[in-house]
Amino acid sequence: MADWRVAGFVEQRELGRGGQGRVVLALHATSGDPVAIKYLTAGGPAAMAALRTEAQMLGRLTSPYIARLYRFVEHDRGAAIVMEAVDGASLKAVLAEHTALAPEAALLVLKGSLLGLAAAHDAGIVHRDYKPANVIVRADGLSKLIDFGIAVLAGEGSRSGTPAYMAPEQRRGEPAAPATDVYAATCVFAECVTGRRPVAGVVPTEDVPEPLRPLVSRGTAENPADRPDGAAAFVAELESAASAAYGADWEHRGLRALAAAAAVLAPLFPLAALLLPHAGTTAAASGGAAASGTAANASGAAGGAGTGAAGTAGGGAASGGAASGGAGAASGSGAGTGGGAATASGSGLGVGGKVAVAVAGAAVVAAAAGGTWYLADTGGDDPREPEAGRRATPVPVVKVAMAVQNGPAGSVVRVENGQYAKVSGLGDPALERRANAALRGPLDRIIATGRAFAASTDCQGQPVTAGTKAKIGMRGPRLVSVRYYQETDLCRQATGAPGGEVATVDLRTGRALTARDVFLPSTLTAQGVRTLRSRLKLLPIDDPFSEGCTESDVEPFKPSDFFPGNDPAVMGAKERPPYLSAFFTPGGFAVSFMTAGSSGCRLLDLGAPYAQVRDLLKPEVAALLPR
Incomplete structure (x- = not known):
């Protein structure tokens, strides 16, 4: 019986075939965009149910740090997924080539993976199988997380995973939690900087650079309660440790180093070649099809070492679609003994193997000797499909980094640890300048306050120190939200401290949002702010002077608290920032309470899940937030 095919695509060639599925390269029939299609054609109801659950779970993930599933198609003869393309090589292949990475590059890998996690x-999803084979490093140095083949909802448990990177509670089969992924990501980070993978649960911390050892110790704590609360919380700790150890520009150096490491494998990235006439034989001869997962088994005459998300290239029968490498298994070990046919991400699809042909979120890939391609859905009834006849253009990858300013800011102000967020990759220089000016605004305003104070006060030759402590919340793709605590010593001629600000910038316009942009008009009424306050709980306190504060220390909300005032509490300030500001984080909604003065309980966050406040926000803002 002929193979069934997803309508609207023209298959170019088969990358591999197994007992339960096949992988093909295809072009969209009207736009000509390349895609990879992974078919599940056997496996029974259990395999289909597992695939459907996985697709439903991962289809709701949207992150520039996760390779995305765009379509899952069910058919009376099986199921299929269609994925988007990103050139790259697995971190496993990069480490095989270089053994270890520069600390800044390793930190950048960890940060990107933590943002994806x-x-x-x-x-509500825990990956449970974070490892070098499941991290793809692109040619520009950015990375994506793939293969959610054994992911579960938080709270579920089993002993599935890769032993070298499994957290202690995962080994015991206890319920999975975000801290489980934090442990694995930290293990991989340690491997990146030391060149040695964990053995028997022992992480090689002695070879980790000394300034980073506390980060590794915290991330791999035996008790999950002693690790960071989740990946998002760990990002803030990472940025602080990295800046302290390697300076404010550590990310730029890390990006260059990681791009250089991946560039060694760039000649093997096969996407461009596959789109040329007769390119199929070249790629096939190098190793066959690859799935999101392990490197190819080299037992084939020319088995590749690449990884990806559609069946791992490796040793096997030449009939599997590769001239001398066969088609391999999915992430995990190869299918069968001595090779096999291409399967999907997850363990091999041979007898007893886990069926995960449609890993929602794991990029579909064909690999040749270390190269990996990730192909995106561009066809059918998907609302994101390019118009017929128009080629899809690459979407700029927005990067959000923490920058730090230190040193004189004119003749009377000295900046000390002036932290601010900075975006790059918007593609429009003018837009990027506007966005960065808005993100830097809180630091610029406290510097201006210091200058104005010095102009009206005898500072006795002492500079006014000014700075900001920044915490980055959402990092795109549309909104970047950053909370700033502002600091100044007023040249030691006055007491008290400023409060802070939240800068939430729309990356489409480069403009900072105000309360009127965020909340419905009905929310910014006396009754509306009371309703908002009733849904919020005090979040963990990260200001040492506010420790011990409780919710009762936050005064009842008033509509005017959400707007600037003309009653600045700090001499020299032109106006008072809002006492209350919306702060968007990956984990939920927050209102930051920030007031000036000399008493404690000035800097607090109150928060709630987005679901509990969505009806109080403007629909156009609510649509941009995680669900």
Whole structure:
């Protein structure tokens, strides 16, 4: 019987075939965009149910750090997924080539993976199999997380996973939690900087650079309660440790180093070649099809070492679609003994193997000797499909980094630890300048306050120090939200401290949002703010001067608290920032309470899940937030 095919695509060639599925490269019939299609054609009701559950779970993930599933198609003869393309090589292949990475590059890998895991955690999903084979490093140095083949909803448990990176509670079969993924990600980070993978649950911390050892110790704590609350929380700790150890520009250096490491494998990235006439034989001869997972088994005459998300290239029969490498199994070990046919992400699809042909969120890939391609859905009834006849254009990858300013800011102000968020990759220089000016605004305003204070006060030759402590919440793709605690010593001629601000910037316009942009008009009434307050709970306190404060220390909300005032509490300030500001984080909604003065309980966050406040927000803002 002929194979069934997803309508609207023209198959170019088969990358591999197994007992339960096949992988093909295809072009969208009208736009000509390349896609990879993974078919599940056997496996029975259990396999289909597992696939459907996985697709439903991962289809709701949206993150630039996770390779996304765009379509899951069911048919009376099986199921299929269609995925988008990103050139890259697995972190496993990069480490095989280089053994270890520069600390800044390893930190960048960890940060990107944590941001991807944070998006999963926000959706209630725990990956459970984070490892180098499931991290793809692109040619520009950015990385994506793949293969959610054994992911579960938080609170579920089993002993599935890769032993070297499994958290102690995972080994015991206890319920999975975000801290489980934090442990695995930290293990991989340690491997990146030391060149040695964990053995028997022992992480090689002695070879980790000394400034980063506390980060590794915290991330791999035996008790999950002693680890960061989740991936998003760990990002803040990572950024602080990295900036302290390697300076404010550590990310830029890490990006260059990681791109250089991946560039060694760039000649093997096969996407461009596959789109040329007769390119199929070249790629096939190098290793066959690859799935999101382990490197290819080299037992084939020319088995590749690449990884990806559609069946791992490796040793096997030449009839599997590769001239001398066969088609391999999915992430995990190869299918059968001595190779096999291409399968899907997850363990091999041979007898007893886990069926996970449609890993929602794991990029579909064909690999040749270390190269990996990730192909995106561009066809059918998906609302994101490009118009017929128009090629899809690459979407800029927005990068959000923490920057730090230190040193003189003119003749009377000295900036000390002036933290601010900075975006890059917007593609429009003018837009990027506007966005960065808005994100830097709280630091610029406290510097201006210091100058104005010095102009009206005898500072006795002492500079006014000014700075900001920033915490990055949402990092795109549309909104970047950053909370700033502002600091100044007023040249030691006055007491008290400023409060702070939240800068939430729309990356489409480069403009900072105000309360009127965020909340419905009905919310910004006396009754509306009372309703909002009733749904919020005090969040963990990260200001040392506010420790011991309780919810009762936050005065009842008033509509005017959400707007600037003309009664600044700090001499030199032109106006008072809002006492209350919306702060969007990957894990939920917060209202930051920030007031000036000399007493405690000035800097507090109150929060709630987005579901509990969505009806109080403007629909156009609510649509941009995690669900």
